[in-house]
Amino acid sequence: MRTALITGITGQDGAYLAKFLLQKGYQVHGMVRRGSTLPFERIADLTDRIELHQGDLLDQMALNRLLEKVQPTEVYNLAAQSFVPTSFDQPILTGEVTALGVTRILEAVRTVDPTIRFYQASSSEMFGKVYEEPQRESTPFWPRSPYGVSKMYGHWMTVNYRESYDLFACSGILFNHESPLRGIEFVTRKITYAVARIAQGLQNELRLGNLDAERDWGFAGDYVEAMWLMLQAEHPDDFVVATGQKHTVREFCRLAFERVELDWKKYVVVDEKFYRPADVNTLCGDPAKAKAELGWEPKVSFEQLVHMMVDADMKRVKADIKLLKEES
Numbered sequence: 001m002r003t004a005l006i007t008g009i010t011g012q013d014g015a016y017l018a019k020f021l022l023q024k025g026y027q028v029h030g031m032v033r034r035g036s037t038l039p040f041e042r043i044a045d046l047t048d049r050i051e052l053h054q055g056d057l058l059d060q061m062a063l064n065r066l067l068e069k070v071q072p073t074e075v076y077n078l079a080a081q082s083f084v085p086t087s088f089d090q091p092i093l094t095g096e097v098t099a100l101g102v103t104r105i106l107e108a109v110r111t112v113d114p115t116i117r118f119y120q121a122s123s124s125e126m127f128g129k130v131y132e133e134p135q136r137e138s139t140p141f142w143p144r145s146p147y148g149v150s151k152m153y154g155h156w157m158t159v160n161y162r163e164s165y166d167l168f169a170c171s172g173i174l175f176n177h178e179s180p181l182r183g184i185e186f187v188t189r190k191i192t193y194a195v196a197r198i199a200q201g202l203q204n205e206l207r208l209g210n211l212d213a214e215r216d217w218g219f220a221g222d223y224v225e226a227m228w229l230m231l232q233a234e235h236p237d238d239f240v241v242a243t244g245q246k247h248t249v250r251e252f253c254r255l256a257f258e259r260v261e262l263d264w265k266k267y268v269v270v271d272e273k274f275y276r277p278a279d280v281n282t283l284c285g286d287p288a289k290a291k292a293e294l295g296w297e298p299k300v301s302f303e304q305l306v307h308m309m310v311d312a313d314m315k316r317v318k319a320d321i322k323l324l325k326e327e328s
């Protein structure tokens with residue numbers, strides 16, 4: 001039986017990947033941080049089928065011990081301080097986790113079992129101030145945040161360990177991918193949750209930052225398949241994973257509000273508080289290599305994604321209201 005270890009299993013992608021690998025017949029292990037609360041809500045329906053272990057990307061010894069114990073055939077390094085604005089407030093912590101954390105887990109793989117296949121969650125944020133459109137594997141990087149800089153370090157360490165030690169190490173340069181499990185602080189989920197609350201009369205405005213920012217948004221469920229495909233290939237390599245289409249934050253708002261028959265212009269307020277010291281204004285990826293070499297293609301369209309997220313938040317908000325009524 002194939003055994004996978006996922007760091008960041010409690011995050012959006014970790015939850016989708018765990019489910020995907022279970023369906024493929026893997027034994028799935030996840031690394032979780034010790035916290036004062038343990039909600040693990042994204043993987044609540046999987047906990048009887050996966051094994052969770054405490055560990056942290058900050059702790060080299062714990063990583064080594066974890067690999068010795070689990071003996072995985074594949075490691076997916078999804079853990080990171082992944083929110084761009086926090087990386088401006090906590091650049092050192094972001095560097096420790098999102099950058100050096102990659103070296104720590106690569107060192108664990110190299111010393112414990114160099115036959116392990118390794119996936120690194122790299123990011124389109126590395127392209128930053130873009131040199132060309134669409135961005136592909138050969139496009140130079142110019143990151144615009146401590147997060148982007150950290151991801152770039154992790155990316156090159158992955159490449160370096162592949163070249164230096166012949167590890168089967170792949171870096172997936174994933175463009176933004178979203179879902180009903182997306183963290184509430186990211187713009188798409190912030191919008192769809194607010195749309196649901198506004199539609200239910202619980203909120204009357206939505207404060208956002210840069211509405212002109214353009215992103216290539218795909219569905220997380222589609223993107224975790226690309227991660228897995230990379231580790232099944234004959235040779236390790238790096239791949240852009242994207243839809244090839246970009247939309248503005250404004251367009252996302254329009255579609256999301258339209259789903260509940262509201263006009264976004266009546267509710268969205270621009271608030272400079274949400275502007276970033278330096279933003280990535282536009283991103284659009286070219287997934288041609290992933291299609292040609294992995295046979296990967298996105299299945300969910302932008303419109304379907306927006307509708308899926310709004311519908312899920314409508315359901316959640318309605319359930320919360322029902323619960324509150326029953327309790328009062």
Ligand code: NDP
Pocket residue numbers: 007008009010011012013014032033035055056057058077078079080081082083097121122123124173174175176177178183
């Ligand atoms: P999330 O923010 O939802 O999840 C991040 C995960 O990392 C959580 O499980 C979190 O655990 C864990 N984590 C944070 N710090 C540490 C640490 N010190 N040690 C161990 N675990 C830690 O991210 P996503 O699921 O959206 O993304 C997965 C990965 O892909 C990330 O590396 C992200 O940077 C990258 N990425 C994401 C993209 C996207 O659009 N979603 C696009 C490109 C790259 P906890 O629950 O305890 O906080």
Ligand code: GDR
Pocket residue numbers: 082083084122123124125174175176177185186187188190207208209210211213214215249274275276279280281
């Ligand atoms: P991003 O995602 O920074 O691309 O990183 P996010 O959804 O946070 O921002 C996308 C764009 O929307 C603009 N924006 C706002 N963003 C947030 N969060 N909140 C707002 O109110 C708001 N208003 C406008 C931002 O300025 C930005 O331009 C995500 C993360 O998942 C990373 O971990 C991942 O690597 C990249 O996607 C690819």
